Amino acid sequence: MSKRSNDVEDPPLKRKKVEKSSSYTLYVKNINDKLKPHQLEQQLYYLFSVYGDVVAINCPPKMRGQAFISLSDSNDTIVARNKLQNRVIFGKKLIIEFAKNNSKKIEDSF
Structure with missing residues (x-):
């Protein structure tokens, strides 16, 4: 069959870029130091527990103004990151990224 001029193929639909991550741990920086x-861990727990079960919070003393928060579901980390990105907490905008490695507590649970 030959193509007619009015039988034009529809352009492919552009799909929204869906962010996928296998990371259960978020790296949070720009926290008021x-x-x-203890106060910082408590506040981070309250902030992130809205989006899922918080498994671990790690605030290394040498990394002032930074923390690692692990949630029980990788989808929860995506939602928490998107909702809390640039949220002003204690006078500073949070910067949230996916951690390069998961928490030991997360790795031990698999």
């Missing part, structure tokens, strides 16, 4: 470690 004036908070005491």
Whole structure:
């Protein structure tokens, strides 16, 4: 069969880029470093527990203003990252990225 001029193929639909991640751990930086470690962990727990089960929070003393938060589901990490990105907490905008490695607690659970 020959193609007619009015039988034009539809252009392929552009798909939205869906962000996929196998990371259960988020790296959070630009946190106000004036908070005491216990206070910081508590506030991060309250902030991130809205989006899923918080498995671990790691605020290394040498990494002031930074933390690692592990959630039980990788989809929850995506939602939490998208919702909390640039949120102002204690006078500073949070910067959230996916951690390069998962928490030991996450790896031990598999």
